Amino acid sequence: xxxxxxxxxxxxxxxxxxxxxxxxxxxxxxxxxxxxxxxxxxxxxxxxxxxxxxxxxxxxxxxxxxxxxxxxxxxxxxxxxxxxxxxxxxxxxxxxxxxxxxxxxxxxxxxxxxxxxxxxxxxxxxxxxxxxxxxxxxxxxxxxxxxxxxxxxxxxxxxxxxxxxxxxxxxxxxxxxxxxxxxxxxxxxxxxxxxxxxxxxxxxxxxxxxxxxxxxxxxxxxxxxxxxxxxxxxxxxxxxxxxxxxxxxxxxxxx
Ligand SMILES: C[S@@+](CC[C@H](N)C(=O)[O-])C[C@H]1O[C@@H](n2cnc3c(N)ncnc32)[C@H](O)[C@@H]1O
Numbered sequence: 521x522x523x524x525x526x527x528x529x530x531x532x533x534x535x536x537x538x539x540x541x542x543x544x545x546x547x548x549x550x551x552x553x554x555x556x557x558x559x560x561x562x563x564x565x566x567x568x569x570x571x572x573x574x575x576x577x578x579x580x581x582x583x584x585x586x587x588x589x590x591x592x593x594x595x596x597x598x599x600x601x602x603x604x605x606x607x608x609x610x611x612x613x614x615x616x617x618x619x620x621x622x623x624x625x626x627x628x629x630x631x632x633x634x635x636x637x638x639x640x641x642x643x644x645x646x647x648x649x650x651x652x653x654x655x656x657x658x659x660x661x662x663x664x665x666x667x668x669x670x671x672x673x674x675x676x677x678x679x680x681x682x683x684x685x686x687x688x689x690x691x692x693x694x695x696x697x698x699x700x701x702x703x704x705x706x707x708x709x710x711x712x713x714x715x716x717x718x719x720x721x722x723x724x725x726x727x728x729x730x731x732x733x734x735x736x737x738x739x740x741x742x743x744x745x746x747x748x749x750x751x752x753x754x755x756x757x758x759x760x761x762x763x764x765x766x767x768x769x770x771x772x773x774x775x
Contacts, residue, residue, distance in 0.1 A: 523560050523579065528587070528661070530580040531555070531569075540582055540590050542661075552577070584634045587662055588627040594654055597627035598690060599763055601743045602714065607635055609737075609768045610686035610712050614640060619704055620688040621645035621675045621697070626655025628688065633659065633667040642667060643681050647674040679704040689713040692720070694767075695727035702731065707773045714764040721765045733769035740765050 523529070523543055531539045533552055541548060541557065548555045553571030560569050560579055568576040585600035598606070606628065612618065614637035623629055623646035632642045646652045652670050659665045671680065675691075678700045686709060687701050694713040701711050711733065715721045721738055728736050741763075745756040 522562050522564060525561065528582055528663075529560060529565070530582040530586060531577040532580050533575060533577050538580075539577075540587065550577075584631055584662070588630055591625055591627050591630070591658055592654065593625035593627070595622075595624035595651055596716075597625050598631070598714065599627075599760075601741050602763060602766060603628055603631040605741060605766060606688060606712050607631065610688060610710050612636060612686060616640045616685040617643070617681065617683075618686045618688070619643045619645070619679055619681060619684050620690070622647070622651070622691050623655045623670055624651055624690065626658040628690065629655055629668055629670075630659060630662050630664065632688075633664040634662065636667060638667070640667060641669065643669050643671060643679070643684070645671045645673055645675050645679070647672070675700055685709055687711045694720075695724045698727055698731040698733070702771060705771050707771050709771060711769050711771065713767045715767060716762075716764045718765070721767065724767055728767070728769045732772065732774060734772055735768075735770040737768045738765055 525543055527543045529541060529543060531541060543557055543560045545558045548557055552575035553573035555571050563579055565579050565581040568578045570576055589600055591597060612632060612635050616636045618632050618636060620628060623644040629642055629644045636642060649672060652672050656670060659668055675697050681704055683706050684704050685706060687705050705711060713724060715724055725736055725738060744759050747754055747756055
């Protein structure tokens with residue numbers, strides 16, 4: 521399929537650097553020289569374009585994980601390594617209805633909306649307007665704005681939906697909203713949360729037990745990148761040591 525104006529591309533050079541951009545009639549200045557983005561029109565993903573110095577940049581279809589890793593942000597965000605696991609253990613499927621709070625910069629919102637597909641819906645709660653607007657901007661860039669209802673509300677007052685397939689909480693005090701979650705989530709399905717500290721993790725786990733959730737799991741996911749240089753393959757020098765602890769729990773019928 522030919523690329524057109526507005527398509528997002530990851531421009532990837534032989535030296536391993538890359539730029540995430542949108543195809544337009546503009547020019548892009550890079551350390552490899554100036555690039556006419558309109559040269560990408562009528563090309564396909566997998567082709568290349570050249571800077572004025574003759575340096576090649578390959579046109580790659582960006583994975584959603586790379587989009588969120590580079591997301592414009594004003595809050596802490598959910599990163600790809602946690603987002604992937606969240607999708608698995610909240611059991612997100614095409615057509616699913618999912619609640620999350622808070623929206624923040626919209627990183628997890630983008631991933632959830634990407635995977636619930638055209639027939640699914642993400643109900644994303646955020647109490648601060650400036651973050652809701654940024655998330656909206658990010659969702660529009662990824663082209664899935666219509667799959668998300670952003671609700672400018674404090675979840676202290678509860679969720680407006682019932683019978684949803686999954687709930688995810690990314691806010692400082694998730695234990696305070698478990699009653700609201702129980703009203704919204706389908707029994708037999710799962711709640712997920714992320715806590716940056718052990719103290720928060722402990723409080724959440726205790727509250728989940730008190731509220732009758734079962735199958736409570738907590739974990740930290742560590743990712744170690746390997747430098748793929750033939751003949752000298754070894755781990756990268758630096759790694760991100762801590763993002764947050766993930767917690768999952770399952771709701772059951774109380775009677
Ligand atoms: C760490 S950020 C969420 C980041 C988001 N998951 C992402 O991936 O971009 C936490 C957000 O929760 C919002 N928040 C905190 N408590 C809230 C509440 N009671 N109701 C609604 N939003 C809340 C904050 O305003 C903040 O934007």
